[in-house]
Amino acid sequence: MMKSLIIDWKDLYFGVEIEFVGGNPEVVELLPGWTMALDERQIDDTGEESGSELQTPPILWEDREQINEMLLRLIATGARVNWNCGLHVHVSIDPWGEVAIPDFIDAAIQYQESVKNLFHTSEDRLVYCPPVTWEMRDQYLSAPGDAALRHKGRPQSHRCGINIAAWFDNRTVEIRYANGTLKYDEVITTVEFCLRFVAAIGARRKLSCTPKHMANDLGVPHTGYPPPIPAPLWYRERIWLENMFVPVLTPLVASIVPDSEILHILPRPDGLLVAIENTDGKISKYLFHLSSSGWKMKGKLPDS
Structure with a gap:
């Protein structure tokens, strides 16, 4: 059992991952230690993959002005959320x-x-932050390791909204519930909540489960976090269709890539593009089409 350990929240190292669309991420001048994950592309308003993910190095609260500086540089290229x-x-x-x-x-x-x-x-982002479950807890206690803490199946994210599996990657807990923003005040309000929340759990404090009372317990604002942005109808319709196709195509996908999961499905003029993720996190893309005898694989697409 963990012993309570009181740590000043300002003494905890943290890192922030800022997702965005648009802009010109390749030309943003980065401060030392900062990275731009160019393989992390979001979907823009036209349905195209766009933007990137700006990542801080491990920093302390006293270093937070770095975030403001990098946001200004990013916004100057036309980035948005x-x-x-x-x-x-x-x-x-x-x-x-x-x-x-x-x-x-x-x-x-x-x-x-x-x-x-x-x-x-946002309801449209919950697919990327599934909940931690009692089943995960039981699995971890019987077989400690990151596999017990990673979500499986739909929704497609393996990382829970409070992602404790991050310990095995970089000795952190990742909190993924905040909506996207490029506004410094909203970013830093979110960061302060996360730091105070983790420090409180480490000290084994009991918090209220009522959001406003929890904020009071932690000494953080009730408001000022990034607001939700509704998805357009075309995107919601795409997700509805995707969710209908997943159970239909899963048996065929499993025969091609065992122990895999469907990451996403996109329509193409010549069929359906199905992105498949294996147990190692590698993503392969296959093209399927519907014949008179059922769904068939047309072939594997080259790695992008």
């Missing part, structure tokens, strides 16, 4: 160590709904 963008905050749980993971699992189960409601997470 839409319904498909999120704001992810990683907070170090290194001071408590791996022994603390069961406590953070319990806290996620107890408080994740409250965090989601305080952040007003």
Whole structure:
């Protein structure tokens, strides 16, 4: 069992992942340690892959002005956010160590709904932040490791809204519920909540499950977080169709790539493009078409 350890929230290292569309990410001059994940493309208003993900290095609260500087540089290229963008905050749980993971699992189960409601997470983004479950807790206690903490099946994200599996990647917990924003005040309000929340769980404090009362307990604002942005109807219709096709195509996909999952499905003039993710996280794309005898694979598409 974890021993409570009181850590000043300002002494916790954190990192922020800022998703956006548009702009010209390739030309943004980065501060030392910052990265631009050019393979992290969001869907823009036309349905095209766009933008990128701007990532901080591990920094402290006193370094937060770096975020403002990088946001200004990014916005200057024409970057913006839409319904498909999120704001992810990683907070170090290194001071408590791996022994603390069961406590953070319990806290996620107890408080994740409250965090989601305080952040007003867009309904269209919930697919990217599924909940931590009691089943995950039981699996972790019987076989500790990141596999127990990764979501499987639809929705397609393996990373929960409170992603404790991040410990095994970079010794953090990742909070993914915030909507996308390029406004410094909204980013920093979200960061402060995440730092105070993690520090409170590490100290084994009991928090209210009512969002406003939780904010009071943590000493953070009730408002000021990135607002939800509704998705256009064409995108929602695409997701509805995709969700209908997934159970139909899953048996065929499993015969091609065992133990895999369908990441997304897109219509093409010559069939359906199905992106498949294997257990190692590698993504392959296949083209399927509907014949008189059922769905058939036309071939594998070259890696992009």
